[in-house]
Amino acid sequence: MEVDKGKGEAEETRKVAEADRDTVTLKSSDGKLFEVSKEAAARLSTVLAGMIAGGSIDDNGTDLKQIGSEALENVVDYCNKHANSIPSAALISSSISFNTAPFKEPEEWERKFVDRLSHDALFDLVEAANFLGMERLLDVTCHKISEMMKGKSPDQIREVFNIKNDYTKEELEEIRQELAWAFYDD
Amino acid sequence: MDHLSSLPVEMHEEILRRLPLEDAIRTSGLANSWRYRWARCPGLKLVFGEDDSTTAAAVDAFLARYTCNVSHAQIELGDEPHTIDIDGWLRALAAKAIRYLVLRFMPSDSSLLRIMPLAPASLFSCSQLTSLVLERCNIPALPPSFNGFPSLETLQLDVVNFAENGEKTFEALIAKSPLLRSLNCQYPSISGDDDDNGGNYCEWTIRAPNLKLLSFWAWEDYGWRVYDLPQIEEACVHLTGPDLARFLPGMTRVKGLCMVITVDTILEQLPYFMYLKDLALHTLLTKSSQVLSMLCILRNAPNLENLHIMLVQEQEDTGDIEVNMGLLDAQGTVGFFSRLKSFQLYDSMGHKNEMCFIEFVMSKATILQEIEIYIHEYSSKSMEDVYDESSQYKRASPHAEIIVNRYVPLFADYFISIVSGCTNDIFIFQRRIRCTLQSLMYVYT
Numbered sequence: 001m002e003v004d005k006g007k008g009e010a011e012e013t014r015k016v017a018e019a020d021r022d023t024v025t026l027k028s029s030d031g032k033l034f035e036v037s038k039e040a041a042a043r044l045s046t047v048l049a050g051m052i053a054g055g056s057i058d059d060n061g062t063d064l065k066q067i068g069s070e071a072l073e074n075v076v077d078y079c080n081k082h083a084n085s086i087p088s089a090a091l092i093s094s095s096i097s098f099n100t101a102p103f104k105e106p107e108e109w110e111r112k113f114v115d116r117l118s119h120d121a122l123f124d125l126v127e128a129a130n131f132l133g134m135e136r137l138l139d140v141t142c143h144k145i146s147e148m149m150k151g152k153s154p155d156q157i158r159e160v161f162n163i164k165n166d167y168t169k170e171e172l173e174e175i176r177q178e179l180a181w182a183f184y185d186d
Numbered sequence: 187m188d189h190l191s192s193l194p195v196e197m198h199e200e201i202l203r204r205l206p207l208e209d210a211i212r213t214s215g216l217a218n219s220w221r222y223r224w225a226r227c228p229g230l231k232l233v234f235g236e237d238d239s240t241t242a243a244a245v246d247a248f249l250a251r252y253t254c255n256v257s258h259a260q261i262e263l264g265d266e267p268h269t270i271d272i273d274g275w276l277r278a279l280a281a282k283a284i285r286y287l288v289l290r291f292m293p294s295d296s297s298l299l300r301i302m303p304l305a306p307a308s309l310f311s312c313s314q315l316t317s318l319v320l321e322r323c324n325i326p327a328l329p330p331s332f333n334g335f336p337s338l339e340t341l342q343l344d345v346v347n348f349a350e351n352g353e354k355t356f357e358a359l360i361a362k363s364p365l366l367r368s369l370n371c372q373y374p375s376i377s378g379d380d381d382d383n384g385g386n387y388c389e390w391t392i393r394a395p396n397l398k399l400l401s402f403w404a405w406e407d408y409g410w411r412v413y414d415l416p417q418i419e420e421a422c423v424h425l426t427g428p429d430l431a432r433f434l435p436g437m438t439r440v441k442g443l444c445m446v447i448t449v450d451t452i453l454e455q456l457p458y459f460m461y462l463k464d465l466a467l468h469t470l471l472t473k474s475s476q477v478l479s480m481l482c483i484l485r486n487a488p489n490l491e492n493l494h495i496m497l498v499q500e501q502e503d504t505g506d507i508e509v510n511m512g513l514l515d516a517q518g519t520v521g522f523f524s525r526l527k528s529f530q531l532y533d534s535m536g537h538k539n540e541m542c543f544i545e546f547v548m549s550k551a552t553i554l555q556e557i558e559i560y561i562h563e564y565s566s567k568s569m570e571d572v573y574d575e576s577s578q579y580k581r582a583s584p585h586a587e588i589i590v591n592r593y594v595p596l597f598a599d600y601f602i603s604i605v606s607g608c609t610n611d612i613f614i615f616q617r618r619i620r621c622t623l624q625s626l627m628y629v630y631t
Contacts, residue, residue: 154215
C-alpha cells in the first residue's frame with residue numbers, strides 16, 4: 001500500500017524521519033499509513049511506547065483500528081511537531097501554587113494546533129489521544145473543550161455542543177432552585 | 187451529534203477537572219446524564235478567591251453535594267471574610283479528608299493589612315493534611331482535642347501571628363507534625379498578652395526529627411531555637427538577632443546553607459558543619475562582628491565546595507575593621523577552603539577589604555577551579571582593574587580561573603541595604619540562592 005501523502009509539516013518531517021530510519025508506521029482504521037518519529041511516539045504515548053518496547057510494531061503499518069485517518073493524521077502531526085519543539089521555560093519551571101501543577105498550560109503552538117480543528121476533528125482527536133494514552137495531548141484537547149465551556153450558561157453550552165435538553169419542566173425547576181446562583185444568566 | 191456527552195466518562199472527568207468549580211457545577215443544568223456527574227467526579231479542586239469565577243454560594247453547593255474526597259483546596263479571602271463561613275468550609279473539608287490546603291487572607295484594601303483575621307479552629311480538625319499554607323492570619327490556641335497533623339510534610343507560614351501563649355502553640359504545632367520535612371516561615375510573630383514585654387519571650391524549641399528543608403525569616407527574635415535536626419539538608423535562615431546562634435548548632439548536618447549575617451550577629455563558638463558543601467552568605471565586609479562571624483562559620487565548614495557571598499553595600503562609610511592578610515591568617519590556616527571549588531562574590535565595589543578577602547581565598551584554596559566576581563554598577567573600579575588586581579594574587583590552585591562580570595541588579599533600589607529593612611533584596615537573594623542550591627523548598631510533591 002502506498003504511504004499516504006500527508007499534508008504540510010507531517011510530510012516534511014516524515015521525509016527527514018525516513019532518512020534517519022527512526023520512525024514507526026501507523027495504519028488508520030481506513031487503511032492509510034502514517035509515519036511518526038519513534039522517539040516522540042514513545043515519549044508521548046504510553047500505548048505506542050509499550051508496543052515499541054514489546055516489539056509489536058509492524059514495519060508495514062501497525063494497525064490502529066479504532067482511529068480514523070483524519071484523527072491519526074492529527075496525532076502524527078502533533079507528535080512530529082512535539083519532537084521539533086523546544087519546551088518553554090514555563091513548562092520546565094515548577095510552580096509554587098499546586099493549583100496549576102497537575103495541569104500544564106498548553107503552549108502557544110499547541111493552542112493553535114487545536115484551535116484550527118473542526119468540532120468533529122477535535123472530539124475524534126480526544127478519543128484517539130485517550131486510546132493511545134497520550135497524556136499531554138489529552139491535556140491540550142481537554143483544555144480546549146473546557147475553554148469552550150467556561151463562563152457559559154447551560155443553554156449556551158447545549159448550543160455549542162448540540163446537547164439535547166432532556167429535562168422535564170419540573171426537573172428543570174428543581175435544578176434552578178437547587179443551584180439558583182448558577183443560572184443567573186439563563 | 188452530541189460529541190461531548192458521548193465521550194467516555196473518564197474524559198468528562200478530565201474536562202470537569204479543568205473547569206472552574208462554578209462552571210463544573212453548572213453542568214448539572216445541561217441534561218439528565220450530566221446532573222450529578224460533577225458530584226461524582228474525583229479530583230475536583232476547591233479554588234476560591236483567586237479570580238471571581240467561583241462564588242461563595244458555589245462553594246457551599248459544592249461542599250454540600252460533592253460525594254468524593256477533596257484533596258486540594260486553595261482559599262483566598264479578601265476584604266470581608268466575615269460574610270463567609272470559613273469555619274464551616276474547613277469542617278466540611280476535614281470530613282472530606284483534605285490533604286493540601288492553602289488559606290490566605292488577602293485584603294485588597296491595604297489599610298486592612300494591619301488587622302489579621304483569626305484562622306478558624308476547625309483548621310486543626312483537618313487531620314489528613316500533608317501540606318498546609320497559611321498566610322496573614324492569627325493562629326488560635328490549639329484546641330485540647332487536637333491530635334496533631336500526623337501526615338503533614340510541608341508547612342508554610344507567611345506573616346502569621348501566634349496569639350497568647352503563642353510560643354507554646356508554635357512549638358506544639360511543629361512537634362505534633364512528626365513527618366514534617368519542609369518548614370517555611372516568613373516573618374512569623376508572637377504576640378503575648380502584653381505587647382510591650384520588650385522581647386522577653388520564653389525560650390522554645392523547634393523539634394522536627396524528619397525536617398529536610400528549613401526556611402526561616404524573621405525580623406525579631408521570639409525566643410526560638412532549633413533542636414538537633416538529624417535529617418536537615420538545606421536551610422535558608424534570615425535572623426537578625428542572637429537567634430542565629432541558637433539555630434546553627436541544630437543544623438550541623440546541613441548540606442546547603444544560605445544565611446544573612448547582620449551587625450547583630452555574633453558567631454563565636456560553633457560546631458563543625460562536616461556535610462556543608464554549598465554556603466551562601468549575605469553580609470558586608472566592613473564590620474568586625476560580621477567579618478569575624480563569617481570567618482567563624484567558614485573555619486567550621488572544612489568540606490565546603492561552593493561559596494557565594496552577596497555583599498551588602500552601605501551608603502555611608504561606617505566600617506570599623508580593616509581586613510588584611512594578617513587578620514585573616516590569624517584565624518588559623520588549617521582546613522580553610524581545602525575543598526573549595528568555586529567562589530562567587532556578588533555586588534562587589536572592589537574595595538580594599540573585598541580584594542583582600544579575594545586574595546585570602548585564592549591563597550588558601552588549593553583545588554579552586556573558578557572565582558567569579560560581580561562588580562556593582564556604582565563601583566568606581568572597572569572590571570579590568572579588578573581583574574588585573576586579582577590576577578596578581580598568589581594562587582594556591584594554579585588552574586583557578588578568574589571571571590569578572592558586571593553585576594546587573596534586578597531593581598533600581600537594590601543599593602538599599604538589607605540592614606536598613608528593605609525586604610525586596612532578601613527575596614532576590616533568596617531566589618538566587620534557591621537557584622544556586624537547587625532548593626526544593628517550595629515544591630509540593
